[in-house]
Amino acid sequence: MKEELRDFDGKPIFPRRYTHTHSFNLSDAEMELYNEISRYITEQYNRAIATDRRAHAFAMMLLQRRMASSIYAVMRSLMRKRDRCIQLMENIESLSMREVSGDYSDLPSVDYSDLEERRIWEIESSLEGSTLADSIPELKAEVSTLEGLIEDAERLLKSGSETKLMELQKILEEIGHEKILIFSESKDTVDYLLEKIESWGYSVCTIHGGMSMDERIAAEDDFRRNKQVMVATEAAGEGINLQFCHIMVNYDIPWNPNRLEQRMGRIHRYKQRRDVHIYNLVAGNTREGLVMRRLLEKLDSIRQDIGSDKVYDVIGEIYTERDISRIIEMTLRGEIRDEEIEELLKPQEDILKRIMDEQLAVEVDYTRMKDIQRIIKERKLAPEYVEEFFRAVFKKMGWKYTERNGMYTLRTPRQLLRLWDDELRRRYGALRKEYRNLTFNPGVDEGEFISFGHPLLEATIRYTGKRFGDSLLRGSTFRDPSGRYRGTVWFYRGRVTDGRNESAGERVFALYDNGEEVVEVSPMILWDLVPDRHPVVDEINEEGVTAAATESVMRYMDKLKDERKRKTGIKRKYGLRSIKYLIDTSQEKLLEYYDRLDQGEDMGIAIRNEEERLEEYKERMRELEREMEMEETLTASPPELLGVIHVEAPEIPGREDIEMIGMKITMEHERRHGRIPEDVSGENLGFDVRSISDSEIRYIEVKARRGRDNVELTQNEWLKARRFRENYWLYVVYNAGTDPELTVIQDPYSNLEPLRREEVRYIVPAEQIRRMEE
Structure with missing residues (x-):
């Protein structure tokens, strides 16, 4: 709600x-016109029902809606109906009776409101031409009636x-x-x-x-x-x-x-x-x-x-x-x-x-909502990565743009314009030929914000996928400066559909093979790796990885299924209960009507209408049950291989031991201060520990050193520091192997001035950290 x-x-x-x-209230003149048209509609409607001409009966209800809309609308409908009758009179000798009466067998049922409006107009235009007349005298009589109604409507409109x-x-x-x-x-x-x-x-x-x-x-x-x-x-x-x-x-x-x-x-x-x-x-x-x-x-x-x-x-x-x-x-x-x-x-x-x-009386689970919001904020792709991708594609393809103070101006490349078909246009809108003052910064009011869903970015993504998709499957080499990863990382797309064959979920999975075991890792691992300038990929073997990918997709499907069951549980509680109440009420009314019928009352019409209503309620019940069953019936497609990379890393003796000491000291520090820490270092979120108390959430990046060396932050860590500001903390553990010393720095993005080196590393000199201690 x-x-x-x-x-x-x-x-x-x-x-x-x-x-x-x-x-x-309508004026006397308007009421007179309303009654005239209503008499025409009622007479035509009753004749249509008596002769089982349902399409014409519905056309009369459509005319009633036009009258409820405006005098002009009903006048235009009457004019089109008159013109159709005149056309039939002129061609009646060459038409079959079916063509005169109108063939509406190919039209959808009365409930066509879910169709596109243009199609609805086509259906209603066809229905407007329906007539019960099947001879020239009857057509002439109808035209005369319509002319009189049109003249009255025109006179009323002219009065203003x-x-x-x-x-x-x-x-x-x-x-x-x-x-x-x-x-x-x-x-x-x-x-x-x-x-x-x-x-x-x-x-x-x-x-x-x-x-x-x-x-x-x-x-x-x-x-x-x-x-x-x-x-x-x-x-x-x-x-x-x-x-x-x-x-x-x-x-x-x-x-x-x-x-x-x-x-x-x-x-x-x-x-x-x-x-x-x-x-x-x-x-x-x-x-x-x-x-x-x-x-x-x-x-x-x-x-x-x-x-x-x-x-x-x-x-x-x-x-x-x-x-x-x-x-x-x-x-x-x-x-x-x-x-x-x-x-x-x-x-x-x-x-x-x-x-x-x-x-x-239902309480909204705000705790759950806060958890969802926190996860979205933690995992949301930073605008800087979107901007970097955009610039890289334009550079690779030789496309031109000008950039000033974070604002981009460009002419849309013809390759992007060519792929922008009607389906993409309906989904995302028009792809313009020229853009001015584009910005990737959502906080800039004067620019046009470009992110996912923007036609230019969506076109760029789709073109890149078509142009370079095969290269992903051939593989490439990356380096991990931290020395943590050494092996092969496989990227798969997992899709889950429901009983209606509609998407229930889709996500990317990453499987890391270090030569001894295959484990699932975060796809965000790429954020912390450096592309090798001389990529060399050994012969890759997918054997054994596909099974692990399938298990990951199945676990994902189980999570989706639990969420679907939670939602359908709400539908069962409120949707089915409400329809059941309507069914019970309708059945009670029918019992009353039959009792009154037995006592001699004329209840035929009331019983017929209530029985129709009861059957509709029952069908709504059946439809809702079918819908819930299809929502809960999930199927996972085989994982689709998107790409593979080989990761090389330098040998750093004792790295794991030092890191474990740093994490241990950090976790103990948080518990002593009444917070609840969680180790998320394996998720590549840009921080190692999420520490929660009643008053705050700390996103902590842990750096442990043997001595008092400089500290390196990855680009992902630096961007998360910028995103979370005062909620982001850098915990540096010096002399981790001998006499550990913990230095705690809040909001490193605002308080430190690192030196950028290479593509994904920011170097924080030890001297800066020492000053923060003071």
Whole structure:
């Protein structure tokens, strides 16, 4: 739940969100048009149901949604329907009856909301042309009806007094100069609003499903930098980050409650600095408006009862699009009265309250979250390594850039532009032909930060993999100045998939063969090794290593499986329980309905609707159980060899004994001072000991010397010292073999001035350490 999340200092990660329902009544003229169109929709819908023309029935519900969106949207839909009927009249003699009525057998089911918006438009455009007429006289009659409705809509639009539009204008005036995001389901409504809002003097832009990902990203940037208002369809509810805006208007309310949360998620997200305000526009004197208003009122009532707006995070799990659509259909057919809407929404309201009460009692495991955050911080790849990789590739390929004060300017190499296909563009955005003021430093506000996920870096990584991937398999030689490693290191990629054949996890494994045994080591071992200028690789033999790699991948899969089981356990506790409650409630209602039927009441429609609802709940139960089973069913692929290196090292007599003395003295020192030390020297994290107390974490690098020699820090150690600053400690043990002396230095990055030597070593003179003792 977003509202319950805290950072690791206990502060809320997400700001509050406030919802405001602006319920208004249509004017007399608007209500007259609404009733005329509703009569047409109801008559067509009932005929379609009676003749089992489900596609046409759904087309009528689609028209009802257009009417709920805007007068302009329903007018445009009526126009397209009229034009289709005219086209059929002109060609009826050459068409089959199936072509006249419309063949919708190849269309997906009614639940197509997960498709791309462009595809949804194609489906809805096809459905808009459906008709029950199958002769010229019937087509003429329908065209005449449609013409009358279109004329009434046009006359109302020309009057310039659309109530809903005036409500929006009031909100804009109240907001002042703040940025505002406006959502609508209908592209026609979006086009209409763009024209109107611009005529009011506001700067405005748009995002919709007809735009490419590049165009959407450009529109997002335009909204951030230049425009005050963005009008968008659901396409802006996916993959677009608009947290620089904190005010949103739902010009129409989606019948799929999940869409509400998706829309809110564009601005109510991580790094949103201000409280979020959501305005919902609802015509309370319309049938669908009454249903949506009652739903929003219930959500607001629960929000007030529990004192939290996280009710919106689970609304889509309780109220489905099918639930809302069925209630609206029943109101249109006259099967239920307005006051009965409350009763139809009540079962879901009860389960929603129960879930909220249970979840409010759940304690968030902040200790576990802190451990996860600590691990991420310790293992996160330093920006300097990303920058070094970037520079090395450009140097190797002869590509040009200019760099000044850490800012890079360049033209994107044509090789990178050629590999940037549609899939990468959808995933990462546009790869521009030119970049200015790129920076690898996340703390620089004026530059464009480049890291993983940035199109230029992702293109560079992919090109490097294709260009030099074979070289990794041929092997190369590195040197370990510390003398710790001497042998062969194999790098494998391990992949784990679930029952849906989706990725459950992927990571790199390193296996070190010293000639006597094969052990798993951290892939970060590379950070502390020096590439040999004259690489020589002996003949490599993978025999015996593959089995060790497979064992590593299997251990990794077991960890993933434990985490998956923990998550599905939560789903079982809340998801299955909530659906079971809905099933029990539905079965109780059916028993009541059958009792009333036995007593002579006409309960046929109520029983049919409740039986359909019960079967949907049961299918949701089965689907959730299948989903959890597939999530827990994990399969590991055979480890894939990525590369191999040979490591050479100088002979340093007594090195291991001296290091052990240094570690022993460090661990004893930490325990004496009430801290709990952990030896992590084998993980190549850039420090040897993690020492924890109630008030601090110390990241300790241990250096032991026989005498009082200079101390060497690897590049990885130096960069970690820079990252952790006052939490990073250098423990130097002099005279380790005779009379050990411990010198403790906090924040060596700030307090020492080492001499850099070679590629991965920083030399700290003994004299500097002596001064720190003083």
